[in-house]
Amino acid sequence: MSSPLLTAQQIVKNFGGLTAVANVSVHFDQNELIGLIGPNGAGKTTLFNLLTGVTPVTSGAISLYTDQGVQSLNGKRPAEIAQAGLSRTFQNIRLFKELSVLDNVRIAMTNHYQEGFLASIFRVPKFYRTEADMTLAAQKLLAIFDLTSVADQPAKNLPYGIQRRLEIVRALATKPKLLFLDEPAAGMNPEETADLTRLIRQVQHDFHITIVLIEHDMSLVMNVVERLYVLEHGALLAEGTPNEIQHNPAVIKAYLGDEA
């Protein structure tokens, strides 16, 4: 049993009279690859939004375990949560479209460099040094994911699959401890999905981070994840290894209906 990284205890989210997430408790451990599945409208993305602070929880506790101890993420702004080490991608790709691929990655590194305001506007040598460091780090990251050749292109010009990949690279540039991937294989062909599967494994292996993945593509999910949570109607339906989930009668019923 590895040590926990992020726990959410009995979180609830109400939109008006509608309960989108009902009393869900999850825990993500260090260096784990977890899947989050469920039918459309089950509240998967809402759960991501709650954990990353995009929407505040109605009740419940979210805690991050760091070297300095346990830190509550309740009521924190998304930017603070990102700085604490949670990063994400989006279901409908949200790149900085007009900016170059290199800039997309460098922007994600903003908080890791500090050249000072005056240094930047008066271009003292320290500015050039910081800038060079930052660019080098970004280029290294791009090289790992085979994006060097498009580094100067505006992000909007990239093909769909590459945009998804860039979004993952950008999220990694924030040096996260935990990475949320929201349907990374959506709209991809089988070949691209196979690439993505390799990519996700590689990220977890090379960067030693925890990855949580929302995905509808069962071949991808069952292939890469170590543990799964199944959501239905905003509530937790099941938890277990891919094998356990595949044989769980409640999950089969939720996915295939009563006849199954």
Add this chain to the structure above:
Amino acid sequence: MQTFGQQLINGLSLGSIYALLALGYTMVYGIIKLINFAHGDIYMLGAFWGYYVINQLHFNFIWAMLSAIVFCAILGVIIEYFAYRPLRHSPRITALITAIGVSFLLENGMTYLFTANTRSFPQVIKTVTYHLGGLRISNIQLLILGTACLLMLLLELIIKRTKMGRAMRAVSVDPEAAQLVGINLNHTISFTFALGSAMAGAAGVLIGLYYNSIDPLMGMTPGIKAFVAAVIGGIGSVPGASVGGFLIGLLETGVQAIGLSAYKDAVVYFVLIVILLVLPAGIFGKKTKEKV
């Protein structure tokens, strides 16, 4: 109490002018998301039209008003056709600058043709002041309030009950989807400009009667105030524009009444900012949240 009542009457009269103008802003914004900067100048042209037909053609008030409404409606459609339609798919800030250009053109064109001098508006209706329990209220004030309320009611009926009104509402929600169900986008937008400009034309004749003076730059400040009124009410919302207009009219007269007339506009803007901070989309505006 008496002064309060008196200020209420004055505020409502001024407010109904702002409300009529604000309706034009809000309808145009609702449908093509453009701050029609030239709207205040349409109101100026309405006043000049009234001045001309009363003086030269000896129209009575009703005919002057109706002809000004028609004239301004046509003008609004023409301006939209030449200046805004080519920019429908351009950045919104470009359309805004074009609207500012149109405003400059109308103001300076009129200055060129009629000089910048102030003219006194012919008083086709003899002012009669009624005394009601210590309150003074003129027939002109009643006329302004009455006409404004009538026009607003009419507008509400057009928007809610007619086919064109339904098309307007459809386009303001989703232009593409509206086109898919067979709504003619160009006609609907032209109609919106016609309606909005008609209201401004009516307001122009009314203000001429009320203040008795007109000049080519008279549309500038009320135009901006009316836009502020539309924003306070929630831009895009028709009842919001009326409420915002009356609110600003009352606020202005109220601040003047307590002896702070030098700070009249500052108070209006301050209230604007405070309202926006509490209700970022105005009083009747819908707050939209981006889906993640």
Add this chain to the structure above:
Amino acid sequence: MKANFKYNIFWLAVMIIGFVAIDACEFLGIINAFIENMLVTIGINIILATGLNLIIGFSGQFSLGHAGFMAIGAYATGIMTQTIATPLGFYLSMVVGIVIAMIAALIVGIPTLRLRGDYLAIATMGAAEIIRILINNLKITNGAAGLFNIPPLVTWATVYVLMCLTTIVTVNFIHSRNGRAIMSVREDEIAAEAMGINPTRWKLAAFVFGAGTAAIGGSLHAAYIQTIAPGDFNIMASIAILIIVVLGGVGSITGTFVAAIVLGALDTILQNFGTLRMIIYSLALILIMIFKPSGLLGNWELSFKRLGTHQRKEQSIHE
């Protein structure tokens, strides 16, 4: 590093050549008081519009209140140089103006920058009007009459040097970690936030920076024109700066330069047309917008660095 140095030398050379050219024309008597006035106005407009372009084009926040911050700079200089009528006094007053304008921008920006699009525009316009109305009613600013006989502590050369300085500083700001963070908020606020970028903080940074440069423009205006009144800083003044930004191309500093020069020259040429002047001006504005909807230069930027790399690429193709 060495390459950067080379491009910086290029730019420095361009600036020196510009200065020498104007100086030579002054010496040869080609530039009379009228043309000098035009050049100074262009210079001040460039300072003002560059700052506004940072706010509108790069941070994506629609501000309609630039003249309010300009007024603060102008009045700081107008008031202070009447007691300290020395060049030092002028620069001191400019610094005071910048600081006050930045504080005012913080006070205005912290609450209003949460608003979006046109709501922000209208709120900033309101804030600028409040500043103007305060100036209109204060004793120290001499109310609606304004200030006269401000000591002439500014020459065209001062304006030129300050124009270069503010442009360099603004462009450096844009092409740095700061500028990229600001642009990311413009591109996608939600994504920027998920990358740890605090949108309010960076929007505010651009807004306050822009307000500071507006104050510089205001100081120069006051000391060069020598007369200021609250009416000089009304909504129409803010709109005039906005027109330069949009006409040049939102997001292009080069475009801002071109638009300021074109409009300045147009204004001077049209002086002879009397009342027709504004009619021609407004028609030109409408036509340019219809035929060039993204401004004269779009978001194109003159860059020696790009020219350099372009040439190198071509060479490698030929080799």
